[in-house]
Amino acid sequence: MISKKLIDLGVLALRQRNSRGTFKPHISLRFRNDGGDLRTFSIDTTRTPGKHPQPDAYLITHAHSDHHGKSAMLSPNAVCSDKTATALEIRHDKKYVGNICGVGEEIEVEGVKVKTFPTEHTAGATAFYWENDVGTRILVTGDVKDASKLPSCDVLITEANYGDPADPTCHFTDDLEGMKCALFEHESVAFGAYEFGKAQRAVELIRGFGYDGAIRMEARTRALTRSMLEDAGELTGFDSEGEDGVFVVAPWDLNKLPWNIKKYVLSCRMDYTYPTIRISDHLDACGLEDMVRKINPEVTLVYHPGGDRPSKFSKHLNSIGIDSISIDQIGNVLSNEFI
Known part of the structure; x- marks a missing residue:
């Protein structure tokens, strides 16, 4: 079972609910750092209200609105590239108050060394990579145009904007x-x-x-x-x-x-x-599949965009022998699991 494989790798994928009882956008990952301390990284999501426990990091892969940087940029726990921070400030006329690093640099977040890699989706678009206490390599890509510089990993969290192989518009x-x-x-x-x-x-x-x-x-x-x-x-x-x-x-x-x-x-x-x-800032369906094959994870978690593309891409990966789970399954399958 894929959810059991994630747990064996020391990773808990979960979706948090907002004040209305519905799921917040995208996902969070819970794991332990090298010191054995439990850490939570929220990915491309809105902030948790201040009266509730905060994640250790809001990872913002880039400054497009459907990745919710407008909300996360107001938290001191936000993490993004310097160009993403600048773009957020220009687009939303607000001060970015979180942590920044250059794409390709490393930043330490609560005892976790997080490396960054370019995805070429936008200027400053960043993939985040780190290891947990049992050595599991975790990679969060956000949206991807060029996967050539992304490292191999054990758990891949990625997108499926054009991930439906059966849709002719996803091939270009x-x-x-x-x-x-x-x-x-x-x-x-x-x-x-x-x-x-x-x-x-x-x-x-x-x-x-x-x-x-x-x-x-x-x-x-x-x-x-x-x-x-x-x-x-x-x-x-x-x-x-x-x-x-x-x-x-x-x-x-x-x-x-x-x-x-x-x-x-x-x-x-x-x-x-x-x-x-036809000029796209994304990989098409074949490009996304090639990216996953190259990165060669044990589990691929597809978390973006809204709609049924994540599910369709995840099902396709499973059909070709690549273990995968999509965001629509996470709240139901993994929310009651604990590391």
Whole structure:
């Protein structure tokens, strides 16, 4: 039984309930450190009210809202990368009060040495790795675009945004040539991209394609891009003279731009009004499976996103001989287990 295997590895996966009696987002892990002290790390979740016992760490893998950094950043027990902390402060206009480290560095949390690794999902996106008292290697990835630098582990906690092998939309490759053609074929072109993550990747690609002119962006997107990228080049606002040029704006703001600008959305979703160029910040279904095979865990726990993708990816892993459990099973299967 997979839940028994986790317990044998010295790891308890659990979901906590909030004041309304429903499960908080995502999960927590309980284990013992080298000194035998019980520790709890909560992963990509909202804070526990102050009147209740706090986890030893709120691990924030990156600054997207569905990973709940807006809440966790207000706890002194928060842990994230320096770029994630900066992005959270810009996005939410609040002071990050937790602990930071550079991606690739090590930070000690309550007697636990936690190593960090890049996932390339966003600037500053971080995977966390540590060992418990019995030597079990634990890796939390968050969302992943590039798994090449992630280490092997015994317990893997990962995502399944595009983890349904039966869904054709979960199989894709980035259409870099399509984006390059769109950039240079039109005198004025706009790319729809979320302000954090996709917008910065769009700028990196635009510069990589050889465009060195100004890129027009909304003020907060400019602030994020300048903070995240060292070589973003010239970034300007919409109030600059003229209507020509290259724009990077939120997909829902494309219709606010002048009619003569050619408009695209950078996404793997196909439900937008404007033409879509497939540019993703995630691994597709095959990439996720290859990542798990490479990391070679004894147990894989799939915790993100909402909906049935975690369950579908977990079932797929089990079908190919990789022991896995999904977040929807945790509250029912593991909440009454103890180390």
